[in-house]
Every structure is written in structure tokens, then in C-alpha cells.
Amino acid sequence: MVxxxxxxxxxxxxxxxxxxxxxxxDAMHTDPDYSAAYVVLExxxxxxxxGYGITFTLGKGTEVVVxxxxxxxxxxxxxxxxxxxxxxRAFYRQLTSDGQLRWIGPEKGVVHLATAAVxxxxxxxxxKQEGKPLWKLxxxxxxxxxxxxxxxxxxxxxxxxxxAFEILQKGQVGKKEREEQMLVQGYPAxxxxxxxxxxxxxxxxxxxxxxxxxxxTRFKVKVGADLQDDIRRCRLIRNTIGPExxxxxxxxxxxxxxxxxxxxxxxxxxxPLWIEEPTSPDDILGHAAISKALVPLGIGVATGExxxxxxxxxxxxxxxxxxFLQIDSCRLGSVNENLSVLLMAKKFxxxxxxxxxxxxxxxxxxxxxxxxxxSVSASLTNRMCEYVDHLHEHFKYPVIIEKxxxxxxxxxxxSTEMKEDSVKKHQYPxxxxxxKLLAARGN
Numbered sequence: 001m002v003x004x005x006x007x008x009x010x011x012x013x014x015x016x017x018x019x020x021x022x023x024x025x026d027a028m029h030t031d032p033d034y035s036a037a038y039v040v041l042e043x044x045x046x047x048x049x050x051g052y053g054i055t056f057t058l059g060k061g062t063e064v065v066v067x068x069x070x071x072x073x074x075x076x077x078x079x080x081x082x083x084x085x086x087x088x089r090a091f092y093r094q095l096t097s098d099g100q101l102r103w104i105g106p107e108k109g110v111v112h113l114a115t116a117a118v119x120x121x122x123x124x125x126x127x128k129q130e131g132k133p134l135w136k137l138x139x140x141x142x143x144x145x146x147x148x149x150x151x152x153x154x155x156x157x158x159x160x161x162x163x164a165f166e167i168l169q170k171g172q173v174g175k176k177e178r179e180e181q182m183l184v185q186g187y188p189a190x191x192x193x194x195x196x197x198x199x200x201x202x203x204x205x206x207x208x209x210x211x212x213x214x215x216x217t218r219f220k221v222k223v224g225a226d227l228q229d230d231i232r233r234c235r236l237i238r239n240t241i242g243p244e245x246x247x248x249x250x251x252x253x254x255x256x257x258x259x260x261x262x263x264x265x266x267x268x269x270x271x272p273l274w275i276e277e278p279t280s281p282d283d284i285l286g287h288a289a290i291s292k293a294l295v296p297l298g299i300g301v302a303t304g305e306x307x308x309x310x311x312x313x314x315x316x317x318x319x320x321x322x323x324f325l326q327i328d329s330c331r332l333g334s335v336n337e338n339l340s341v342l343l344m345a346k347k348f349x350x351x352x353x354x355x356x357x358x359x360x361x362x363x364x365x366x367x368x369x370x371x372x373x374x375s376v377s378a379s380l381t382n383r384m385c386e387y388v389d390h391l392h393e394h395f396k397y398p399v400i401i402e403k404x405x406x407x408x409x410x411x412x413x414x415s416t417e418m419k420e421d422s423v424k425k426h427q428y429p430x431x432x433x434x435x436k437l438l439a440a441r442g443n
Contacts, residue, residue, distance in 0.1 A: 003081065014036050024196060029252065032058040035056070075098070089148055109308070113331070116330045119335070134367040171378060189384060190353075190404075193387070238271075248302070261293040287316060328365070367414060369406075
């Protein structure tokens with residue numbers, strides 16, 4: 001039963017110094033400090049339940065997202081949760097269509113990241129009050145209720161609400177069996193933890209060997225900084241994991257369009273399933289040109305982790321610009337907008353392989369992809385969810401990986417809640433971890 005008025009909203013800047021170990025490093029982001037704007041919602045319901053929401057950042061700039069969350073807070077405070085989720089589409093639009101704030105969006109950039117953090121907290125609170133993990137809340141939801149959470153504005157030329165309803169209705173067939181399958185087998189994952197660009201050859205080899213022993217069969221390597229170095233590193237990884245294992249590559253937006261095609265023609269010998277983010281995430285036609293050029297090489301294009309909104313995803317699908325679609329739980333406008341993209345991907349029959357990693361992205365996106373399989377796509381063909389083995393120890397409900405698969409969370413909520421001790425230690429700049437680091441750096 002949904003209850004309570006939102007009586008408090010707080011947001012904190014939480015940062016982890018992952019750059020010290022080269023974790024997360026790629027061709028464009030050489031020294032990321034995995035971070036989050038961390039939102040907590042409180043209500044007057046008297047049940048002690050709180051909603052926790054995050055959006056992922058790379059360190060600097062998190063303070064800007066925190067400012068944006070505070071700028072949006074008045075839309076949430078003193079609202080009844082029942083009214084919010086009772087007309088979630090209207091509430092989503094209220095946040096994304098603030099007459100003044102939308103000027104520094106609209107539905108993209110810092111304001112949209114802040115919107116995601118706030119809405120992730122709302123979904124966490126809703127799922128907790130219903131006593132269900134978020135994926136189960138979505139799976140059990142009546143199709144009309146679920147569709148009422150989605151803003152279809154700007155995408156009806158590709159997906160109408162009635163078409164979305166038909167997809168969900170078809171998804172009812174075999175749903176119970178697919179849910180049971182997930183509970184037993186989990187959702188297949190791939191690992192990015194072995195091959196960050198800043199890792200030494202010895203580290204690459206060691207991590208790949210250990211991952212193989214743990215049952216991993218799908219690996220992703222970062223490329224794009226230096227061609228000869230990429231060739232050497234990809235050869236090392238392919239030789240370590242063997243010819244039968246699946247290998248993906250990720251350029252993190254490094255190349256121009258012709259450069260992407262030329263570079264990948266040189267890396268094709270290592271048989272990558274896809275090249276991820278080969279060029280600017282906003283270049284829809286560029287992605288389409290790369291996709292077309294790589295067909296003879298048997299290499300697909302994957303993108304989405306920095307895709308601003310459902311409108312960009314719509315156009316990528318229309319232009320046949322990607323073969324693998326990568327939703328992100330914090331880049332888009334929370335669950336609401338991700339639902340619209342999952343439904344569009346189903347209409348175009350493009351597999352969804354979510355972006356994860358960072359701070360809490362694995363914890364969040366597992367809910368979305370498990371829902372997708374049970375209620376929307378009903379398929380695991382060419383589908384897998386990214387996994388990065390960092391920072392899970394800071395979460396109250398960390399992901400559970402068994403046999404290289406995500407096991408469905410059983411705790412109520414969106415798995416967004418962090419351990420308070422971790423938050424305090426890593427709060428920037430006053431947490432214990434940062435006080436020491438900044439003092440050592442002489443700041």
C-alpha cells in the first residue's frame with residue numbers, strides 16, 4: 001500500500017578514488033573517480049522506510065549534479081507518494097519540463113542526471129512500500145499501470161501507447177516460466193573488470209585467467225588510444241581466453257567515423273562481437289555509417305551509456321545505427337524512460353545489453369534487464385548484462401553473481417541503498433578518505 005508524504009530530501013556528493021588503481025580507465029576517461037550524487041527521500045508515513053537514489057559520475061562535476069538535485073527538490077517535497085505514482089507520467093513530465101530548468105536540458109545533461117537520481121529514489125521507496133524488489137514490482141504491474149509511468153511524447157512516430165500495450169500483452173505468455181527461469185539460472189553477464197586501459201599486461205593476463213576459472217565466457221576490452229597497443233593487448237587477451245570465448249571492444253567515443261571503420265578493420269582479426277561507442281554518442285548518422293561498414297567484418301555496433309534520452313535511442317533504432325542497445329539506469333530519466341526504450345528495442349527486435357559498473361549501476365540495472373526478459377523481450381539471444389567487480393561492498397544489497405549470471409535480487413527496493421558508514425567516509429570533500437587524500441596532495 002503506497003502511503004506517506006515526502007517530508008525530506010537530502011543529497012550528498014560521494015566519491016571513490018578509483019583513479020589511484022587505474023580502475024575504470026579508458027581511452028577518453030583516463031583517471032575516473034567513480035562517484036555518485038546520492039539522494040535520500042523521507043516520508044511522514046511512520047514506517048521508517050526511505051527511498052535511496054543515485055546517479056553515476058566520474059568525480060569532478062558531482063557537485064554540479066548535487067546542485068541540480070537541490071534545484072529539482074521543490075517538485076518532490078510535500079507531495080503524497082500515492083499522487084506521484086498514481087500519475088507517474090505527469091510527475092515525470094513535471095520534473096523534465098520545469099519551465100526554467102528545462103532550458104539547461106531539456107532531458108539531457110546535468111539536469112537529467114539529477115532527475116534520474118530523484119526518480120530512482122522514488123522507485124526505491126515505492127518498491128519498498130510494496131515489499132518487492134523493483135524487478136518484481138514491474139513484472140507484477142498491470143500493463144496499463146506500467147504504461148502510465150511512461151512519457152510517450154516525442155516517440156509516438158515509432159511507438160504508440162497501444163503498440164506498447166500489445167507488446168506487454170504478448171509478454172504475458174510464458175511470463176511465469178521465465179520468472180522461474182531467472183530465479184534458478186539468473187541473467188547472463190559479461191565482465192569488463194579484466195581489461196581497463198590503464199592495466200599492465202601482467203594484470204590483464206592474471207585477471208582474465210582468474211575470470212576463466214570463475215566461469216566467465218564473455219569479456220570486454222578497452223581500445224582506442226593507440227592502434228599498435230590495441231593490437232598487442234587484444235592478441236594477449238584473445239590468446240588468454242581462447243578462440244571460443246566472446247570478446248567485445250569499447251572505444252568510449254574516441255574516434256571520428258572513418259577512423260572507427262579503419263581501426264576496427266585492423267582489430268577484426270580478434271573476432272569482436274561488437275565495438276562499443278565508436279564515435280560521439282550524439283552522432284546518429286555516424287553510428288549508422290560505421291554499422292553499415294562493419295557488416296562485412298561481422299562486427300556489430302553497441303552504444304547507449306551516454307545516450308541522453310529516449311529520443312536519441314529512437315533515432316538510433318530508426319537509422320539502423322546499432323546492433324546492441326545499452327540502456328543505463330542513471331543516464332536516462334530513471335525507470336520511467338528506460339521502460340520506453342526497452343519497449344522500442346523490442347519493437348525493432350534489437351537486443352538490450354545494459355551498461356553497468358560504476359557506482360551502483362550493476363545493482364540498479366539488473367532489475368531492468370530481468371524485467372525486460374520476463375515481461376518484454378522474452379529472449380536471451382545475443383543478450384547479456386555488463387558486470388564490473390568494483391565497489392559492491394559499499395551497498396547494503398549488493399549484486400549476487402553466480403556462474404557468471406546476475407541472480408535476481410530478493411530484497412525489497414531498487415538495491416540503491418549504500419552503507420551509511422561508506423557514505424560518510426567517502427563524502428567529498430569532508431569524508432575521512434578524502435581528508436587524507438587531499439592533505440597528501442597538499443590541497
